[in-house]
Each structure stands twice: as structure tokens, then as C-alpha cells.
Amino acid sequence: MITGRFFAAGSDRHIAITIFILLVAAVIVPLLNLAVSPASAFYIPPYIVALTGKYLCYALLALSLDLVWGYCGILSLGHGAFFALGGYAMGMYLMRQIGSRGVYGNPVLPDFMVFLNYKELPWFWHGFDHFWFAGLMVLAVPGLLAFIFGWFAFRSRVTGVYLSIITQAMTYALLLAFFRNDMGFGGNNGLTDFKDILGFNVQADATRSALFAASAVMLALAVFVTWAIVGSKYGKLLMAVRDAESRTRFLGWRAENVKLFAFTVSAVMAGIAGALYVPQVGIINPGEFEPSNSIEVVIWAAVGGRGTIVGPIIGALLVNAGKSWFTGVLPELWLFALGGLFVAVTLLLPKGIVGTWDGWRGNARAPRVAPVAKEAGTGRGVVSATSKPARSPARNPGEWSWSDPEPQAAE
Amino acid sequence: MSKSNTILYLSGVSVSFDGFRAINNLSLVLDKGEMRAIIGPNGAGKTTMMDIVTGKTRPDEGEVFFDGQVDLTRHDEAEIAMMGIGRKFQKPTVFESHSVENNLMLALKGPRSIFPALFHRRSAAEARRIDDILGVIRLGDRRGDLAASLSHGQKQWLEIGMLLAQDPKLLLVDEPVAGMTDAETEETARLLRDIARDHSVIVVEHDMHFVRELGVKVTCLHEGSVLSEGTLDFVSADERVVEVYLGR
Numbered sequence: 001m002i003t004g005r006f007f008a009a010g011s012d013r014h015i016a017i018t019i020f021i022l023l024v025a026a027v028i029v030p031l032l033n034l035a036v037s038p039a040s041a042f043y044i045p046p047y048i049v050a051l052t053g054k055y056l057c058y059a060l061l062a063l064s065l066d067l068v069w070g071y072c073g074i075l076s077l078g079h080g081a082f083f084a085l086g087g088y089a090m091g092m093y094l095m096r097q098i099g100s101r102g103v104y105g106n107p108v109l110p111d112f113m114v115f116l117n118y119k120e121l122p123w124f125w126h127g128f129d130h131f132w133f134a135g136l137m138v139l140a141v142p143g144l145l146a147f148i149f150g151w152f153a154f155r156s157r158v159t160g161v162y163l164s165i166i167t168q169a170m171t172y173a174l175l176l177a178f179f180r181n182d183m184g185f186g187g188n189n190g191l192t193d194f195k196d197i198l199g200f201n202v203q204a205d206a207t208r209s210a211l212f213a214a215s216a217v218m219l220a221l222a223v224f225v226t227w228a229i230v231g232s233k234y235g236k237l238l239m240a241v242r243d244a245e246s247r248t249r250f251l252g253w254r255a256e257n258v259k260l261f262a263f264t265v266s267a268v269m270a271g272i273a274g275a276l277y278v279p280q281v282g283i284i285n286p287g288e289f290e291p292s293n294s295i296e297v298v299i300w301a302a303v304g305g306r307g308t309i310v311g312p313i314i315g316a317l318l319v320n321a322g323k324s325w326f327t328g329v330l331p332e333l334w335l336f337a338l339g340g341l342f343v344a345v346t347l348l349l350p351k352g353i354v355g356t357w358d359g360w361r362g363n364a365r366a367p368r369v370a371p372v373a374k375e376a377g378t379g380r381g382v383v384s385a386t387s388k389p390a391r392s393p394a395r396n397p398g399e400w401s402w403s404d405p406e407p408q409a410a411e
Numbered sequence: 412m413s414k415s416n417t418i419l420y421l422s423g424v425s426v427s428f429d430g431f432r433a434i435n436n437l438s439l440v441l442d443k444g445e446m447r448a449i450i451g452p453n454g455a456g457k458t459t460m461m462d463i464v465t466g467k468t469r470p471d472e473g474e475v476f477f478d479g480q481v482d483l484t485r486h487d488e489a490e491i492a493m494m495g496i497g498r499k500f501q502k503p504t505v506f507e508s509h510s511v512e513n514n515l516m517l518a519l520k521g522p523r524s525i526f527p528a529l530f531h532r533r534s535a536a537e538a539r540r541i542d543d544i545l546g547v548i549r550l551g552d553r554r555g556d557l558a559a560s561l562s563h564g565q566k567q568w569l570e571i572g573m574l575l576a577q578d579p580k581l582l583l584v585d586e587p588v589a590g591m592t593d594a595e596t597e598e599t600a601r602l603l604r605d606i607a608r609d610h611s612v613i614v615v616e617h618d619m620h621f622v623r624e625l626g627v628k629v630t631c632l633h634e635g636s637v638l639s640e641g642t643l644d645f646v647s648a649d650e651r652v653v654e655v656y657l658g659r
Binding site: 229233236244250253254 | 465467488489492493497498500504505506507508509513516517518523524525528529530531573577
């Protein structure tokens with residue numbers, strides 16, 4: 001069923017194209033970096049590989065936010081926290097891999113612990129010398145936090161701006177906690193000076209290329225998973241909760257469980273993004289918990305188009321490419337540009353780049369497509385349709401693509 | 412009063428909001444298979460009564476029993492919906508960004524947990540049931556259209572269709588003909604009479620013409636309790652009802 005839908009033409013096709021592009025990039029970019037001579041015009045320098053790899057992690061983070069915001073109307077302003085927690089889990093693994101090569105040469109304790117006079121490894125650092133364990137924690141820690149947080153928030157029917165505020169408070173609380181030296185996560189400086197990942201030097205070009213490829217493949221996988229979730233009956237329910245939560249309750253659905261599942265899946269995706277991000281940038285510190293980071297993610301998703309799968313990816317890539325360029329040229333004006341961008345998108349492109357593009361194309365194509373769709377759509381109901389004159393024909397056949405996904409109050 | 416053979420049994424129910432008694436010692440009994448119209452001026456407590464029955468509001472005191480034995484005050488909205496009470500809101504509430512067909516699909520009776528929904532495939536029986544309901548609510552030719560593109564009256568019908576898809580024992584229908592044309596109103600009366608053949612129904616409505624067309628027993632609420640009960644002619648001849656409506 002899923003594969004059938006996957007290869008079908010139509011609106012699902014740009015999902016297939018996106019996945020294809022990501023998988024091709026996962027192969028081509030490392031090739032052009034490693035196998036092509038630096039003198040060639042096709043050569044991709046290592047810093048570009050690292051930079052775009054970082055962007056792909058941001059894109060995955062934006063996609064995870066879109067699953068809850070675009071499809072379920074939960075505006076989380078704390079997704080940076082899940083990203084950072086996944087990053088810390090990976091950072092702990094990378095710290096343990098340094099071994100006795102640290103400045104203090106302690107075979108077990110990371111440098112910051114020696115510096116802070118730790119006598120032994122805190123209990124929660126055990127197991128992080130194994131990659132599989134760290135990998136599990138990358139999924140489990142953000143997932144569990146989201147599950148517990150969501151359990152209480154959704155059960156108490158905290159919605160709208162109140163939910164946004166408490167997610168923001170959550171990431172801020174974690175920021176303050178991780179800043180403390182006695183938390184055991186390196187305090188202010190965080191975790192850095194990484195040496196190896198799975199036995200390969202994190203600084204090496206080949207490792208960077210592999211991390212880029214892993215990010216691209218993971219993003220492709222996340223696109224597929226999100227698409228499968230959104231297209232299922234559960235996905236329709238998710239949007240139904242967004243549009244008319246009380247209607248779903250009175251139909252017997254538990255809206256809190258619907259939200260909780262999406263929120264947890266989304267947090268796990270954000271955690272994976274963070275775990276891929278840390279070895280590529282070489283550091284994780286409490287700054288990643290900054291509320292402003294989480295808000296920036298919201299801007300990426302809004303610019304690209306929330307409620308679409310491709311939108312947040314495009315938004316994250318464009319805004320971050322813009323940021324890299326802008327902070328090089330006029331660094332002090334970047335925040336104004338970002339704020340201005342958000343205002344401009346909200347006013348001029350409320351559906352974001354992809355949403356607007358889809359709407360425009362839907363309208364342009366509608367006159368040709370509509371008669372066919374109408375015939376196909378009424379196939380089974382044709383008896384009742386012909387026995388009675390149509391009550392009111394559709395005002396505009398292209399309307400479906402313009403329909404406003406704004407949430408509406410039920411009563 | 413015996414609870415057996417009743418589908419809904421309210422006795423001595425009261426609820427207040429910030430000191431305002433929205434429902435005041437209300438007692439109301441609906442027999443199995445009965446259709447009842449509830450009328451009353453604004454603020455009479457009609458919608459609050461529905462909130463109590465569907466678990467949205469907990470009564471301060473009184474008994475609310477469904478099907479003779481289930482105490483509704485101990486359950487929440489989703490549980491009550493699963494027991495077989497469907498509710499149509501005053502303002503038509505459908506899933507605007509889904510097609511008419513998918514609106515019904517989400518309402519169809521069946522398991523209500525996450526994982527079955529994640530791996531759900533539409534069965535032939537479900538498709539047939541959706542076709543049947545589309546026929547009943549006369550939206551067969553709009554099945555693929557977004558619910559947002561329906562007219563106000565069609566949204567009301569779609570919502571009634573969603574209740575039918577739930578296959579409830581009792582339907583609570585709040586102002587089904589508000590904002591409808593005369594022709595649509597007549598059609599809705601016919602639809603509800605059809606539904607009442609094998610369901611218990613409570614209809615809250617202001618439109619006396621519509622209530623007359625339903626041709627059922629009428630309960631008039633005022634200030635949170637029953638003012639008068641009987642045929643429409645009896646109720647509308649009642650001195651107190653006239654007084655309440657005309658404000659004498």
C-alpha cells in the first residue's frame with residue numbers, strides 16, 4: 001500500500017523527488033569531495049561539506065517541528081531542547097572516545113571532570129563508551145522527556161499559547177541546569193575536543209563526508225516516515241485534532257494521545273538531528289538550549305511552509321544559507337533581517353514558500369484536472385449523485401489547494 | 412421513577428457557573444427509541460444540558476444515567492462517545508481540511524487507539540458504510556470535496572452523517588437548522604425522522620416550524636429546569652410557556 005502510493009504520480013511525487021535528491025546528494029557530495037582533485041571545478045571543499053551537513057541537521061529539526069506544528073497545531077517553542085539532548089548524548093559518547101588523549105591524560109574521566117576534581121565517573125556517564133548505548137540514548141532521552149512532558153500537558157488540556165510558553169520554559173530550565181558545573185555535563189563549556197567517532201578521526205575529510213551522507217540519508221528517512229504518518233488514518237486524525245479538537249473528542253478519539261504520539265515521534269527526530277549535528281560542528285554546549293534557537297526553528301518552518309513536508313526543509317536550508325552569507329557581510333544586522341523575514345513571511349506568504357507555490361500551481365492546473373478528478377471522485381456515489389440534481393457546484397475547482405489550514409475553534 | 416427502558420435519565424441535576432445556576436434541579440427522561448424536541452429561550456440551559464450528558468461539564472448534584480445503568484457523571488467525553496452518544500454542535504463542526512469522505516472515515520465506529528489508526532486500511536465494509544451514509548445525507552456527489560467548500564447546510568448534514576457513522580444509540584442534535592433555507596429545513600426534518608426510526612434522538616431547536624414538522628413530544632426548558640412537556644400544541648398553549656417567550 002505504502003509503496004504503491006509512494007510511486008504514484010501527483011502530490012506525493014515531490015516527496016519521492018525530495019528523497020531521491022537527498023540520496024543522490026549523500027553519494028555525490030562525498031565523491032566530489034574525496035575523489036575529485038582540489039584543482040577541479042567540481043571539487044567540493046571540506047568546509048562546504050561540513051556546512052551543508054549542518055544545514056541538513058537543521059532541516060531535520062525543522063521537519064520534526066513541522067510534524068507537531070504544521071500537522072497538529074502544537075506550536076512548540078522548545079524543540080531546541082530535544083535537539084540539544086540528542087546532541088549531548090552523542091557528545092558524551094565522543095568524550096568517552098577521547099580516552100587518555102585528553103590534556104590531563106585520564107583514561108576514564110573527561111578533561112572537565114579532572115579539572116573539577118571528580119573522583120569517579122558520574123553514574124549517568126556509564127555506558128556512553130559504547131556507540132550502541134549512546135545511539136539508544138539519542139532516541140530515548142528526548143523521546144522520554146517529550147512523552148512525560150506531553151503526558152501532563154496534553155492531559156491537562158494545555159493548548160495554544162500556554163503550551164508554547166511552557167515548552168519555552170522547559171528549554172530555558174534545561175539551559176540553566178546544563179550551565180551548572182555540578183550537573184556533570186561540562187557546564188558552560190559543554191563537551192568538545194572530540195577525537196574519534198567509531199574509530200575514525202572526526203576531523204578527517206572522509207569522516208566529514210560520511211557524516212554528511214549519514215545526515216542526508218537520515219533526513220530522507222525522516223521525510224519518508226513523516227510522509228507515511230501524515231498519509232495514514234492517524235495523520236488525518238492529527239489534522240482533525242488541529243482543526244476541531246472537540247469534534248474528535250466527541251467522536252470518541254482521545255485527542256491527548258493523538259498529540260502525545262506526534263510530540264514524542266517529533267522529539268525523537270529532533271534528537272537524531274542533534275546527534276548528527278554535534279560531530280559535524282565539534283562542540284555541544286548549553287547555548288543550544290537557548291530559547292531563541294527554538295524560535296529560529298519556528299521561523300525556518302514558517303518560511304518554507306508549515307503543514308508541508310518539503311517546506312520546512314527548504315526553509316531551513318534557505319534561512320541558514322542566508323544566515324551564513326549575511327553574518328559574513330553585515331553580522332550586526334542579521335537578527336534584524338531574521339525578524340524582518342518572519343514578519344514578511346507572516347504578512348506576505350502565510351503558507352510559506354512551498355505552500356504558496358503549491359497553491360499557485362494548484363490553481364493554474366485546476367481547470368484541466370478538475371473534470372477528471374470529479375468523475376473519479378464520484379465513481380461509487382454516482383447513483384445518489386445522478387438521482388438528485390447537484391445542490392451547489394464547487395465554487396472554484398482549485399479551491400482545495402487554497403483551503404486555509406488555520407486552526408479553528410470548535411465551538 | 413424506574414430507570415429501566417430509558418435511554419437517558421436525568422434526575423435532580425443542578426450545575427452553576429460562578430454562582431449562576433445554569434441547570435436547576437432538572438429532571439428529564441427519554442425512552443428507548445424516542446425522539447424528543449427541546450425548546451426554550453436563550454439561556455434556558457439547553458446546551459449546558461448537552462454538555463452534562465456528553466461529559467464536558469460535571470453536574471454539581473443529581474443523577475445522569477445512560478441506557479438505564481451507566482452513570483455518565485463518572486466518564487469523560489471520549490468514553491461517553493464510545494458508549495454510543497453522538498453530539499452535533501450548535502455551530503457546524505467538521506474537519507474542514509479533509510474531504511467529505513475522510514470526515515466520515517474518521518467518525519466510523521471502530522477502534523479508537525493510535526496504532527490501529529497508523530496502519531489502518533479501508534475495508535470494503537467500511538467503504539460500503541460510507542457510501543450508505545453519503546446517500547442518507549445526500550452528499551454523494553461531494554464526497555471528494557473538502558468539507559470547507561460545503562455550504563452551511565451541507566456542513567450540518569455532514570456532521571449528522573458523522574454521528575451516524577459513529578453508530579450511536581442516542582443522538583444529541585443542537586440547532587440543526589440554524590441558518591438553513593426553508594427547503595433545507597424540510598429536508599433536515601425528513602432526515603431526522605428517518606434517523607429516529609432506529610435511534611433515540613434529542614433535538615434542541617428554536618425554529619417552531621421545524622419542531623412542528625418533527626411531530627414529536629416537546630420539552631420546554633426555562634431557567635435550567637423543565638417548564639412544560641407534551642405535544643407541541645399542548646406546550647404552546649401553556650400559559651407559562653407563552654409568558655416566558657413573550658416576556659410578560
